[in-house]
Amino acid sequence: xxxxxxxxxxxxxxxxxxxxxxxxxxxxxxxxxxxxxxxxxxxxxxxxxxxxxxxxxxxxxxxxxxxxxxxxxxxxxxxxxxxxxxxxxxxxxxxxxxxxxxxxxxxxxxxxxxxxxxxxxxxxxxxxxxxxxxxxxxxxxxxxxxxxxxxxxxxxxxxxxxxxxxxxxxxxxxxxxxxxxxxxxxxxxxxxxxxxxxxxxxxxxxxxxxxxxxxxxxxxxxxxxxxxxxxxxxxxxxxxxxxxxxxxxxxxxxxxxxxxxxxxxxxxxxxxxxxxxxxxxxxxxxxxxxxxxxxxxxxxxxxxxxxxxxxxxxxxxxxxxxxxxxxxxxxxxxxxxxxxxxxxxxxxxxxxxxxxxxxxxxxxxxxxxxxxxxxxxxxxxxxxxxxxxxxxxxxxxxxxxxxxxxxxxxxxxxxxxxxxxxxxxxxxxxxxxxxxxxxxxxxxxxxxxxxxxxxx
Ligand code: UGA
Numbered sequence: 377x378x379x380x381x382x383x384x385x386x387x388x389x390x391x392x393x394x395x396x397x398x399x400x401x402x403x404x405x406x407x408x409x410x411x412x413x414x415x416x417x418x419x420x421x422x423x424x425x426x427x428x429x430x431x432x433x434x435x436x437x438x439x440x441x442x443x444x445x446x447x448x449x450x451x452x453x454x455x456x457x458x459x460x461x462x463x464x465x466x467x468x469x470x471x472x473x474x475x476x477x478x479x480x481x482x483x484x485x486x487x488x489x490x491x492x493x494x495x496x497x498x499x500x501x502x503x504x505x506x507x508x509x510x511x512x513x514x515x516x517x518x519x520x521x522x523x524x525x526x527x528x529x530x531x532x533x534x535x536x537x538x539x540x541x542x543x544x545x546x547x548x549x550x551x552x553x554x555x556x557x558x559x560x561x562x563x564x565x566x567x568x569x570x571x572x573x574x575x576x577x578x579x580x581x582x583x584x585x586x587x588x589x590x591x592x593x594x595x596x597x598x599x600x601x602x603x604x605x606x607x608x609x610x611x612x613x614x615x616x617x618x619x620x621x622x623x624x625x626x627x628x629x630x631x632x633x634x635x636x637x638x639x640x641x642x643x644x645x646x647x648x649x650x651x652x653x654x655x656x657x658x659x660x661x662x663x664x665x666x667x668x669x670x671x672x673x674x675x676x677x678x679x680x681x682x683x684x685x686x687x688x689x690x691x692x693x694x695x696x697x698x699x700x701x702x703x704x705x706x707x708x709x710x711x712x713x714x715x716x717x718x719x720x721x722x723x724x725x726x727x728x729x730x731x732x733x734x735x736x737x738x739x740x741x742x743x744x745x746x747x748x749x750x751x752x753x754x755x756x757x758x759x760x761x762x763x764x765x766x767x768x769x770x771x772x773x774x775x776x777x778x779x780x781x782x783x784x785x786x787x788x789x790x791x792x793x794x795x796x797x798x799x800x801x802x803x804x805x806x807x808x809x810x811x812x813x814x815x816x817x818x819x820x821x822x823x824x825x826x827x828x829x830x831x832x
Contacts, residue, residue: 377564379403380449381457382477384411384442386422386538386658387497387531388459393430394542396440398567403449404442415442423723423750426539450484450492455561457529458509459497467665471508474498478509482516485524493525493561499663500528501585501670502578505551525557528577530584535657536721548572551580585667589681592660594648596687602651602830603694613651613830614812621646651830653729653784653810654691656718661688661727692732695782695810696740698827702806703780707741710803712778714771715785716748716756723750729810730784734765747774749787772801780806786813795822 377400381392384406396402406412411421418432434440443449450456458481460473474496485492494513496505505528510521517524528551533541548565550572552558558574565572575583598617605611621627626649627640655661664685671678696706703709718728725731730746737744745766746756753767768774771789775781781798783790791813799805799822807819809828819826 377401377455378453379455379457379564380405380446380453381459381497382406382446382481383458383460383473383498384408384415384421385459385461386424386535387533388457389415389420389422389431390424390427390533390538390542391457391459391497391531393427393434393440394539395564396434396437397430397543398565400439400564401453402434402440403453404440405444405446405449406442407444409444412442412444424538425536425721430539446480447484450481451488453492454490455493455495455525455564456481457495457497462498462500462662464662464665467669469499469501469662469666471500471504474500474504474509475512478512479516482513485513485517485519491524491560493527493557495527495529495561497529497531499530499584499659500581501666502581504581505577506553510553521553522556525560526553526577527551527557527561528580529561530580532584532587535724536719545570549575549580549583551575551577553577585663588659588663589667589684591645591648592655592664592688593680593684594645595650595652595655595660596684596691598649598651599654599691599694599829600683600687605830606832609832611830612816614816616830617650620649651812652691652786653695653733653829654688656727656729657722657724658726661685664688692729693736694829695729695733695784695808696736698808698832699737699780699782699806700740701832702825702827705741706737709742709779710777711737711742711744712768712774712781712802713737713744713746714748714774714781714783714790715787716746716751717785717787720785720787723748723752723755725751725756728784733782733784733810738764745774745778747771748785749789775801777801777803779804780808782808782810783813784810786811795819795824795826798824 379400380403381388382405384404392402392404414421418435420428458477460477462469496509530549547570550558550562552574602613605613627642630639630641631637664681668678668681716725716730718724734744745768747768795818798807806825812828
């Protein structure tokens with residue numbers, strides 16, 4: 377199929393490259409000329425594993441290119457996927473990009489005689505496609521939906537494994553305005569072997585929010601339980617989760633399917649039932665807040681979601697409290713913060729717990745040295761607006777002569793650090809494990825002062 381995708385952000389670009397690799401002809405459109413030039417040269421504006429390799433492949437096969445020309449792109453395609461940002465605006469999602477793009481598409485569809493489908497891929501709240509996108513498209517095209525197709529096709533990509541997720545989706549959800557829209561649109565996925573579910577537009581929109589908010593709920597639940605277990609005392613939350621994860625409803629025996637052995641299936645959802653310093657990124661924080669706002673708007677009090685957000689808001693501070701309990705006054709103490717990205721394998725620091733932790737440390741007068749394998753110094757300085765933090769270019773530089781270290785992101789290189797290493801380099805070997813990635817026993821054996829979420 378011939379597809380145009382508007383917005384070359386993380387979702388648009390990954391989707392475009394993957395759809396092109398699966399036999400479609402894709403044009404990615406963006407208003408940012410520099411980005412377009414970069415992409416056409418095979419360079420990617422974001423950090424994402426394997427994306428540059430696949431981009432170069434589809435560029436050389438000529439099944440993909442990028443442009444700023446929206447009109448030509450729509451004329452030269454049968455389907456347009458809207459993949460522009462829906463940023464958070466005080467808990468509400470900002471639909472201005474969606475509205476502007478819908479208007480532009482409408483104006484072009486006015487003069488296009490062939491049947492064309494518009495699909496929304498941006499994350500939008502239930503009813504947005506029907507009540508915002510559809511009327512704008514109809515107004516500016518002077519056509520009624522039906523004369524053109526309309527779908528809502530949410531994405532379930534995770535940063536850091538977006539290519540893997542996009543190439544091997546677990547399900548494809550197609551919200552369709554009418555059967556014809558869905559029937560034609562699904563052709564872009566003809567080479568994808570997974571269940572394809574057809575729903576109405578608002579159901580597709582809700583499935584996306586429900587997926588993210590359930591995962592966020594599991595994380596906040598795990599963090600609240602960590603607080604309770606700390607309050608009881610004498611419990612390590614890691615043991616609690618190990619015990620829970622073995623419930624065969626959470627990790628079934630493989631023998632159920634193969635008939636032999638005691639091995640378990642370890643569903644990915646288990647890693648969200650684990651205590652840490654809270655969720656971040658561009659999706660969970662924004663989507664939970666937006667769902668809460670929608671709930672209030674329709675007269676429902678979202679008790680669980682409110683708590684999920686509140687627990688997450690206060691979770692980063694827990695790590696600073698551990699530190700204060702050990703050291704006391706943090707004034708002029710050198711504290712190393714290991715990890716700035718909201719999770720490993722991405723350079724994304726949006727809503728990263730690291731930001732809240734660093735701010736709190738600075739407020740307490742600490743001297744902060746931070747490190748991250750991929751986040752750039754300029755990005756973090758801009759976010760923090762504090763010239764006072766030091767950005768170390770190696771782990772060693774970050775922890776050398778430090779009074780304490782806080783591990784915020786579970787990067788592989790941090791997992792590999794031994795207690796001896798911390799002991800050798802630091803002034804006082806105090807390690808706060810914000811992701812519970814170390815063996816408590818090994819650290820304690822080496823006389824490192826080890827504390828972590830769910831183990832005080
Ligand atoms: C999330 C969803 O997982 C995707 O399915 C969805 O498409 C995406 O949002 C989106 O809406 O665009 P992403 O934000 O990239 O993807 O990250 P996740 O890997 O799910 O991580 C989100 C948060 O959960 C992070 O703070 C991370 O630290 C935490 N997390 C992640 C865990 O606690 N455990 C894990 O195993 C993975």
